[in-house]
Amino acid sequence: MDTSDTFFHDATVKDGSSPVTGRHGLGGLGANYRYPRPAISLDELLTEIQAVADLPLERGKTFPAEAYTSAELLDWEVEHVLGANWICLAHISQVPKPGDFINLDVLGEPLIVVHGKDGQIRVLSRVCPHRAMDIMPPGFGYDGYGPADPREGSPGCGHTRLFLCPYHHWSFELDGSLKGCPEMQKAEGFCRDETGLKSFRSEVWNGFVFLNLSGDATPVAEQYAELGKDIAGWDPANLTVVIAKEWDCPFNWKVLVENFMEGYHHLGAHCKTLQVFMPAKNTWTEAERAHSMRVNLPYKDSVTADPEVDFATISTLPPDQLHQMAVYLGQPSFLLFNGPDRLFWYRIDPISPDRSRLLTTCLLSESALADPEFEKKLAMAETQMIAFHLEDMEVCTAVQRGFYAKGYQRGRLSHLEMPIWLFQRYLAARARGTYPTLDRPAAPSQK
Ligand code: FES
Numbered sequence: 001m002d003t004s005d006t007f008f009h010d011a012t013v014k015d016g017s018s019p020v021t022g023r024h025g026l027g028g029l030g031a032n033y034r035y036p037r038p039a040i041s042l043d044e045l046l047t048e049i050q051a052v053a054d055l056p057l058e059r060g061k062t063f064p065a066e067a068y069t070s071a072e073l074l075d076w077e078v079e080h081v082l083g084a085n086w087i088c089l090a091h092i093s094q095v096p097k098p099g100d101f102i103n104l105d106v107l108g109e110p111l112i113v114v115h116g117k118d119g120q121i122r123v124l125s126r127v128c129p130h131r132a133m134d135i136m137p138p139g140f141g142y143d144g145y146g147p148a149d150p151r152e153g154s155p156g157c158g159h160t161r162l163f164l165c166p167y168h169h170w171s172f173e174l175d176g177s178l179k180g181c182p183e184m185q186k187a188e189g190f191c192r193d194e195t196g197l198k199s200f201r202s203e204v205w206n207g208f209v210f211l212n213l214s215g216d217a218t219p220v221a222e223q224y225a226e227l228g229k230d231i232a233g234w235d236p237a238n239l240t241v242v243i244a245k246e247w248d249c250p251f252n253w254k255v256l257v258e259n260f261m262e263g264y265h266h267l268g269a270h271c272k273t274l275q276v277f278m279p280a281k282n283t284w285t286e287a288e289r290a291h292s293m294r295v296n297l298p299y300k301d302s303v304t305a306d307p308e309v310d311f312a313t314i315s316t317l318p319p320d321q322l323h324q325m326a327v328y329l330g331q332p333s334f335l336l337f338n339g340p341d342r343l344f345w346y347r348i349d350p351i352s353p354d355r356s357r358l359l360t361t362c363l364l365s366e367s368a369l370a371d372p373e374f375e376k377k378l379a380m381a382e383t384q385m386i387a388f389h390l391e392d393m394e395v396c397t398a399v400q401r402g403f404y405a406k407g408y409q410r411g412r413l414s415h416l417e418m419p420i421w422l423f424q425r426y427l428a429a430r431a432r433g434t435y436p437t438l439d440r441p442a443a444p445s446q447k
């Protein structure tokens with residue numbers, strides 16, 4: 001059996017389920033007895049997070065295990081970190097035409113990202129204003145019933161002229177307003193104009209569609225001004241999502257963020273893949289910023305582009321980006337990394353302290369799409385992307401199991417794990433209430 005089936009499914013898999021077992025029979029979290037950790041209150045945990053973040057990097061250490069297992073902390077993060085900020089939901093290339101939409105769930109909210117007839121991209125709730133039905137529950141449209149056509153190629157994508165609730169057939173325009181509601185003429189005082197799908201605050205920045213549930217986050221362009229400069233050479237608004245894979249992750253969302261951002265684990269987890277051309281020891285982190293982070297992963301000198309595998313280098317890249325990859329975090333969960341011919345974007349959504357839903361995507365430029373060898377190179381890119389991500393899935397899964405073990409010990413950080421330390425400082429600033437300003441002098445660049 002193809003081992004990749006154990007963790008992910010893509011748009012062609014209709015049942016939405018995926019078992020959670022590793023290549024080496026690690027099993028899911030449920031396979032192990034869980035040592036009942038001594039209770040630690042949310043206040044104690046937040047105090048300890050701040051204490052850890054107060055340490056200089058040279059004395060840096062990991063969080064207590066409860067930071068990755070506590071339901072109370074996750075509730076706090078959803079309210080004060082994730083829900084209070086911008087969450088990237090989609091890229092505009094996934095909804096290129098009016099009527100195109102993406103159906104997704106984030107932080108427990110059933111949502112639709114929809115391209116309206118007026119050209120606006122909106123984020124609407126899928127919760128019907130009649131009796132709370134999800135207007136496009138899992139499996140929608142696959143039986144050929146209803147107005148929405150699913151589109152192959154990206155999870156949850158489709159096209160429609162209107163939204164129809166399958167329960168009592170109320171219908172809605174693409175902007176969420178009520179279009180039809182049968183047999184409601186005797187409902188006294190019922191006001192059609194005041195009834196519709198709830199619309200959430202959203203912004204499109206560099207082609208990415210962001211949601212802010214609290215409604216009061218600083219505009220995306222302001223928060224990610226430095227990140228915008230970092231990725232400008234890729235012209236992200238004109239890229240196209242060509243690969244999108246959903247993964248069922250048996251670990252805390254912060255495990256993924258921490259793993260994604262540090263290059264130290266190339267040494268072990270990616271010893272046969274990424275380490276070969278981007279050795280851990282060469283990775284370095286740029287100066288601390290309030291809202292984003294950048295880590296550079298230089299290629300070995302001997303590495304050259306392979307025209308059989310790589311697409312042409314994007315012509316507008318700055319010289320310092322031509323012989324390396326870089327990873328970025330738009331705080332708190334907007335994850336990007338890029339190489340000279342492509343950009344990857346990851347969306348992580350917590351479901352519980354030890355379970356998350358992950359979307360991994362690859363975006364390419366117009367010149368790559370026009371490559372005569374496009375199909376062949378895309379297939380290779382997909383195989384490679386799955387291979388190195390499976391390596392990450394295995395370590396992240398096993399790390400989460402460690403958090404439940406009596407043998408768990410707080411570890412010390414390498415200087416190559418500066419991104420973990422910066423992420424700790426960001427969370428601590430949130431806990432202290434000093435965010436969005438850095439609550440101490442910015443840490444300098446490692447180069
Ligand atoms: S719940 Fe949607 S029409 Fe009744």
Ligand SMILES: [Fe+2]
Nearest residue numbers: 259260265392
């Ligand atoms: Fe990795």
